[in-house]
Amino acid sequence: MSIPALEEIIEPNDQTEARKASLAAIADLVGNVYPNKFARTNISGGEDTLTALKQFDKVAEIEAKMAEIKASLSEGERPPADKKDALNEELKALGTVRIAGRLTTPTRGNFVHLTDGMSKLQVYANKKGPLALVKNDGADTIDEENGWALWQLLDHGDLIGVEGYLFITNTGEVSVHVEKLQFLAKAMLPMPDKMHGIADPELRRRYRYADLIASSLQVEHDGLTTREVFERRAKLITGMRRFLDDHGYIEVETPMLTPKATGAAATPFETYHNALDIPLYARIAPELYLKRLTVGGFEKVYEINRNFRNEGLSHKHNPEFTMLEFYCAYMDVNGMMDFCEELMQDAVLKSTGQLQASITKEYAGTDESPIIVDFGMFERLTMKQAIVRYWDKLGSRNMSRGTIDESWLENVSQLRYLATYMRLKKEVILLSDAFETDGGLEKKFFMNFLPKGWNRDRIEEIDKERISLAEEFPSWADELTFSYLENHAPKYPDVEAEKGAIVLELFESFVERFLIQPTFITDYPKSISPLSKADPRNPNVAERFELFINGMEVANGFSELNDPKEQYERFVDQMAQREGGDEEAMVLDEDYIRALSYGMPPAAGIGIGIDRLVMLLTNKHSIRDVILFPHMRPEKREGEKGSEGEGEKEV
């Protein structure tokens, strides 16, 4: 691997060359251009960051007074000198301030703005002085002559420290009048566009640091600056942490590198420990470790951290994602839903200040008006109730057997029919288009699964004449269902497993996307929930829920299975499915069975996808916009080419 030259990393252009030149000139004036520190003052009570000064009561008070004076003036009229002078006396009496920050405006003229990333504060320098520069020679030697010279060499984006006094301008903005100027660091690259920031989403994510600089210029993308997105994220997480702490939970950290990847159905990242000579896996879920801790007596325990899954990327999936997972002894799934609701409402309120989140683009992309997600009310539906409720939304009016109701979902024959219909529908055409072209769909239905003795040509003919196939052949559905099941249907160990699988498939395919408002879906098939207890009233149903918001799964919780024997058997089933080719089936964890054998209290647990929740609260449609450094393909450097030797001809 060749080591790239500095010029390949920071490609020279007129901008960088100009900055190089100004840096050299600055070095002549100040010596070291990358000094080690700058001490800020504390007139505002703490360290004077720009934000602290902006928010300092006295400063706000004087700005308010000036605003009042200005309100009494006509357009373009300057405030009376005596009144302004009085305010400036008050400001000057506050004493000398020393502040530091990045130049957010080009440096032509007397005024520039400095930013600390959050706020901007105006800074003023006068050519006639007194304007000194502070040399970076370790002794802070003062050079009375060259302050203005240094001021003129500054570039947009440079970091400087200034010492001076506060004053207010005619337009009513409190500013610092610079008396001493110290150079702190150079921006060798030009700043992002001051109006648009970085527009290309790829570059925003790759060069997040520059994207964040644009935030300090108040550049917004879809309503929030990038910095605000991550401030909300931080507040949400702190809020959740505080809520859990206040309710007696203890925060722990469990292994990220594990000898077994289990606790969820997912493909792990694999790595290798040289000294131990064993493979290790990046964890796909902390679940089994946290439940070991409930065995050990941590009755309420949580972890907020990353999980890693070696699967596809999408607007909803990053290879590493943050999950809050917690467990509470002696609680069941219903208690957990109550608690989850409280926790989320509290955290959402702390993060955004309100319980409603506005989302401007609907999941299905059909409606332009924003959706308001209301965290004030969480609905609870069984999976079957949800299917019946939302089936109509699909406009599946042409079901040959009529309209579905909940009894269909108990009847294996009806379920098989629905499964056939659904699988073909998915195969044929994008979901959103499918219902525009029911005739075509039905035709494809026939073509793919033509029972014996049916004539292809006849079907083509009927289609040409645009006669509804369902009308022509009222019994088509049963014929096809039968044919499909004979030849194409997946095999299930028993009828209950088949029913469960089909109900889940119907739910995932057709219903999820319509769950916009917070909705707990309950009654998951036990067969797909190997770590969950059965419902005491129905052995085929797991005491499990998933929370859906805006069509996304945001949380997943259940009454935790704590019977070591049953857990062992469920793992064995999973291993059998693994043998059968299901790479995501769970792996048996012997030590976990041992832990359960010590006796685990009945408990409820939940995992909450933090990234997705942040997406909802910040109106972002891509998970990559709520992760500071999302996974990206490595940047490709262009192979070295001959230097640009094309002589430019004049004339």
Added chain:
RNA sequence: GGUCCGAUAGCUCAGUCGGUAGAGCAAAUGGCUUUUAACCAUUGGGUCCCUGGUUCGAGUCCAGGUCGGAUCACCA
């Protein structure tokens, strides 16, 4: 992996029917010096993503590729 869309100056973007490569910002030089989104004047700045094709002539049309975005499938 499928489908659709995109890539032009450091940045944000125009570029008509295929006929000399454009603007604003940023930069340089000079002026101005209590400005408020971007003061005034002048100047420099281009591998139009890559490769090939059609054509007298390609930023523009065609094919293939690279990278990215949206969306679908798997997954949380």
